Amino acid sequence: MxxxxxxxxxxxxxxxxxxxxxxxxxxxxxxxxxxxxxxxxxxxxxxxxxxxxxxxxxxxxxPPPIAAGPQVPDPMQEAATLPPALAALRQASAPSAIGDPIFDAWPANLDDYAPGELVEVRDVSATAVPLVLVPIRQALLLKYRTTDSRGAASYATATLIIPATVWPGPGSRPVVVNNLPIDALGRACTPGYTLAHGWSPNTSITDFLPPTTQLATLRGYAVLVPDHEGPWMAYAEPYVAGHAVLDAIRAVRGLRPDEFGDSRFGMTGYSGGAIATNGAVKLIESYAPELAGSIVGAALGGVPADYEILGRSMNGNLASGVFLAATFGVGRERPEILASMNNLAQWAATSPLKDLCGSVFGAVGVLMLPIDIAAKIPDPLHSEVATEIYDVTRMAGMRSAAPLYIYNGEQEFWIPAEGARNLYREQCDLGVSAVYRSVPGEHIIAGALGYPEAMIWLDQRLQGMPANNEC
Structure with missing residues (x-):
């Protein structure tokens, strides 16, 4: 057999x-x-x-046979500190190359670049225009230096979409940072790859619905869409995502300082996009303090702010495929998770499953598999490794440097409102100007019902109106 x-x-x-x-x-x-x-x-x-x-x-x-192959650059130098078998497993579980150097190629001398410094710029207007659907002047794919979860140099990509119309308001054109719920393990699943190469079966419908990019462009705002999982496709790792988002803003300001150097930036993100948004606002003060006055607000909904809560709500049910994929995505940056995988999970992690997009691995939830069958330690969600991951990814006590609008479905069963409410109370206690809205429905319904008011709130921030504080 x-x-x-x-x-x-x-x-x-x-x-x-x-x-x-x-x-x-x-x-x-x-x-x-x-x-x-x-x-x-x-x-x-x-x-x-x-x-x-x-x-x-x-x-x-x-255990799977792990053949020697092209080595993925390891900025954390884990190969020197990990047991050889674990170092090899981490390399074998890295996302596959997709044949486009702007996404695949590790830049030479990356340590010599400052965070947010541009490495490469490509005009992707020809492929992006048919997908954006509304008139635009230009779409630019940016590759820039960023920082991984351990503080080492890495890179990321983002797409800047500039409207065809002249900005009618005062000052510089504002920018909406649209943190999409990429929720994927493969590089071909990112919005940047779709906008650069055209629609494919890997394209997620959430890249276009809700139509944040289109509405913002019609409003006259530029739109920045970061591929916030980084080159290792570290799905659900908030430090990687937060760094990538903040460095995308730095890259835009450095690319065209006359046009965007004084712009207001407002962020939005739902579900997986809320992970990136939450990570970004909590890292502003420590990682990019010069952006504190430019990022005028962040609207985030369906917020996966506490992975310990998600371990109770998503494990062993229809959400288990997403939960298993997110655990593996975090493990790409935090190999202590990979060290806890059994042989079955190692086969999956080194197979074509490692490049799946969310629409595919989400379907695995019909098996309702608990995470235990992927682990070689008893009760993995209550282990020392899990406790450490919960503490790190919760980012507790880190203050947002921008006003917040937080919303969550009251009947949400996979991403319970408890996590979003705890985040709101935490940020209020830290002195942040914040608003919380409880929205009727579960994840999909709440996303639709909560979206209009969240966008009105963000639009007001981009127009220069002060944020209301309901703490």
Whole structure:
């Protein structure tokens, strides 16, 4: 039986156990599921069988062969500090190249660049115009230096869309920073790749709905769309995303200082885009203090602000595919997560699954797999590794340097309002001007119902109106 068949067979066997099915009476020990291999553990009255199941998975499935291949640059120099097997696994789990150097190629002498300094600029108007749908003067793909989660030099890309019309208001043209919910593991899934190469099956509908880019452009604002997961596609890692967003603003100001050097910048982000927005506003004071007066507000909704809460709400249900992908995305920057993966998860992490877009891995949620089947440690969501990740990604006590508009669905079951309300109370206690709106509905309905007022609030900030404080 091939390794792929073993993996599929293991998943089929695991699902009923992981989902809580049990015999009416404690059964006798099972015969081996496959001749010569350990028996699949069967639930008894003795409690959870998941640790036994984890051991069974590693007994059935060998570790993947990790062949030597092109090395992804490692700015964290993890290869020098990690055990060799883990360093090799991290390299093998990196996103695949997509054949375009502006996204793939690690710039030479990147340490010599300042954060936000431009590395390359490409005019992508020809491919972006049919997708933006409203008149624009130019679309520019920017590649710039940024900083990873550990403080080392990295790079990111972003697309600047400039309206065809002259800015009718006073001062410089404002810029909407549209932090889209990229929610993806592959480089071909980013909005920058779509705008540079045209519509593809990897393009997410959330790149266009709600139509923030179109409405802002018609309003006369420029729009900046960062690819905020960085070159490692570190989905859901807030430091990577926050740095990439702030450095995108620096790149725009450096590209055309006469046009955008004095512009107001306002951010918006929903769901995965809220991770980037939250990370960015909390990093302004420590990472980009010169932008504090230019970033006039941030509207964020459906906010995944606390991954400990998400571990309770998204694990082992229809959201589990997204939860597993986000855990792996954070693990690309924080290899302690990769070190906790069992052989089954390592096969997935080094297979074509590592390049999936959100619309694909989201469908995996129909299996409702708990994260335990991907781990080799018992109760992984309450482990020391998990506690450390919760503390780091929560970014607790970090103050936003911009006014905030926070909204969340009151009936939200996958990204509960508890996290957004806690964020609002935290920022109020830190002296931030903030507004919170509880919106009817779950994630999709709340996103639609909360969007208009959030955009009105952001528009007022870009027009120079002071933010109202409801703390």
């Amino acid at each position: 091939s390794c792929l068949r073993v993996i599929v067979f293991a998943l089929l066997l695991v699902c009923p156990v992981a989902m809580g099915e049990a015999a009416a009476e404690p059964p006798a020990p099972a015969a081996p599921a496959i001749p010569g291999l350990p028996a699949l553990p069967i639930p008894t009255d003795g409690g959870s069988t998941l640790p036994d199941l984890q051991r069974w998975i590693d007994g059935v499935i060998p």
